[in-house]
Amino acid sequence: MTRRCRALCLSAPASNQGKTLVAAALARHWRNQGLRVRVFKAGPDFLDPMILERASGATVYNLDGWMGGMGHCRALLYEAAAEADVILLEGVMGLFDGPCSSADLAAAFGLPVAAVIDAAGMGQSFGAVALGLARYRPELTFRGALANGVASPRHEAMVKEGMPDGIAYLGGFPRQPRWQLPSRHLGLVQAAELAGLDELLDEAAEAVGKTGLAEAALPVDFSSGGSAQPPALLRGVRIAVARDAAFAFLYPANLDCLRALGAEPAFFSPLNDSSLPDADAVYLPGGYPELHLQTLAGNSAMKAALREHAAAGKPVYAECGGLLYLLESLADGEGREAAMAGVFPGRAAVGRRLAALGYQSLRLAEGELRGHTFHYSTLATPLAPAAHGEPLRGAGPGEAFYRCGAVRASYLHLYFPCRPEAAAALFLPA
Incomplete structure (x- = not known):
């Protein structure tokens, strides 16, 4: 038994590439278009999901193949596909990092992949990074790369110049200091503490809507996880x-x-x-x-x-x-x-x-x-x-x-x- 829903895995070559802000902006963009959006966060994170929940308007669950098992992840995606127009998975660390990486999740569930690459201090080499991500595991459906932190039209022209044939350039996300999400020792500041977060998300959503990132999502068939109901050991507790x-x-x-x-x-x-x-x-x-x-x-x-x-x-x-x-x-x-x-x-x-x-x-x-x-x-x-x-x-x-x-x-x-x-x-x- 399967359910079909558009979906996208948004990853990066490493941590600190800005993928949480871009994922939140994309979720808010889709939501502002009237779509029902369900977002997942790969890995054991608590703080990124708070931002993503504010952006999407729906509870954000973790997809963690090591902690929860792939069957559990499959069940969560299947349930989301019943109520969503589009599913977005924000990856953890780099695309291939971890005991159950973003790439592992994308491969297991047939999710197309787009990469957010921080283009600061980089020109034509952006294309080499994108090529490596696209070719490292050829079984993935790699939809292209978004340049994050583009400083100027000239900067973006240099980035685009280095893109190899066959790798889609999904556009540039502008460098905007007021969009930076503040952090503390355990990660991002909690969403409830950020004044003006909704205004920030709407501005970023407008910017991401001018790129090709939203079109990178593709229809995916999600199968039932078949997870069993646990015994009612806590009934009445x-x-x-x-x-x-x-x-x-x-x-x-x-x-x-x-x-x-x-x-x-x-x-x-x-x-x-x-x-x-x-x-x-x-x-x-x-x-x-x-x-x-x-x-x-x-x-x-x-x-x-x-x-x-x-x-x-x-x-x-x-x-x-x-x-x-x-x-x-x-x-x-x-x-x-x-x-x-x-x-x-x-x-x-x-x-x-x-x-x-x-x-x-x-x-x-x-x-x-x-x-x-x-x-x-x-x-x-x-x-x-x-x-x-x-x-x-x-x-x-x-x-x-x-x-x-x-x-x-x-x-x-x-x-x-x-x-x-x-x-x-x-x-x-x-």
């Missing part, structure tokens, strides 16, 4: 899920998985609320607690509610920023320290150097879960880890996984659809 500016790193597919398991999510804000929702378990996802130290520290009622919940033996699952919030204290990158919830013994401090990055698997008694870690903080705790993650690449143990009563916590951002039964156990009493 109400899970309080933290969601605000400090705790926003949450895969939409994780929420879908919890609902499929029978759980009922109830959202709350550790920044603004004084109590937890009536709930059987708490889910504290990652985010930026270090940017909101004083507000989190000052919300004594919420911290007390979390301690009371944990003391009653009710499950708490926390990952990365959620783990930091459970500690006794947290210091930001400037050395300012504040008291956190005190559910978990230990302290953490955000540093200026990357502490961990990469895919890891976590083997628990209930099964293996896969996820990703990316943080600048370091943790000191007297607790002995109950398990360690296993890095996909690299030697030595990965991230520690802690159990303290019914509290489970780790730096890992786990992807629940890879093993729903194991994910369910995180929210059930020990």
